Amino acid sequence: MRIATWNVNSLKARMDRVLDWLERAQPDVLLMQETKLGDDDAPLLPFRMRGYEMVHHGEGRWNGVAIASRLPIDASSVVTNFGDGPVRDSGPGSATNVSEEDFNPFDEARMLSAVVADIRIVTLYAPNGRAVGSPFYTGKLAWFDRLERWLRDNASATDALVVGGDMNIAPTDADVWDAAKVHGGTHVSADERAAFAELLSWGLVDGYRSIRPESGRFTWWDYRAGNFHKNYGMRIDHLLLSPPVADRLVWAEIDREARKGVPIPSDHAPLFVDLDERGTEVDAGWEGALQRIAARTRR
């Protein structure tokens, strides 16, 4: 079973790239972020024609998250915005921006979850934060607090769980091209990294890092200044796996090819994990599962 995540930076603008990638990479489940669509504009039919159901949670002009799956999505399991109610409409004709004082990441379409193949999938688009210490940064940290509370209240690390997406956090200095150059900025601050570490201490495993120890592997590169070609990037997109899922992990990869070419693709590359075909029931072998994961993880 292949589970992927990709910040597509406008699903409308990237439709051809995304559909081509589905054909090439054959993910069973694709978590998407920054679709920049309202739900009424979600392109359900083109995905359906390729065998993928899609659930979408959007607001119009910005943000927007989705799950596409060629395994059945349990419609009764869908959760949006941490179950906290509707998000704002940022589509045409609506207010186009909010002041710092009015910024509230919970007004925005950043969280969608559904159960697929007995695994609870969570697709996340974390706030960017803009500048350390700004209200947007404070809101980012509050948003991670809400995520952690939602996990505590609605899930257990003994559940089969994949929490993925554009987290906008590079967990360690090995996840950025130059720690000195990014020091002081968002994505790498101590508080953001603590929020990420909190997810791991709750019980989630960083799927990619758990089996890929090398530095210099990124999921995002700024469009500007030829950063992609210089590999000036950050590993800010993640697939965090609860132990029953992590125990099935056989491979993880970032498809850098998808960041290349014309017309220009998203500034993020897709990340995927491959799981073996065992089920996710590990009750009988829980300790063994944890030991296998620990033995495999090299940090």
Add this chain to the structure above:
DNA sequence: ATGGTGGCCCGGCCA
């Protein structure tokens, strides 16, 4: 050191 690019939709915001 600054500014570089690309999405939204058409002036400026957001990443």
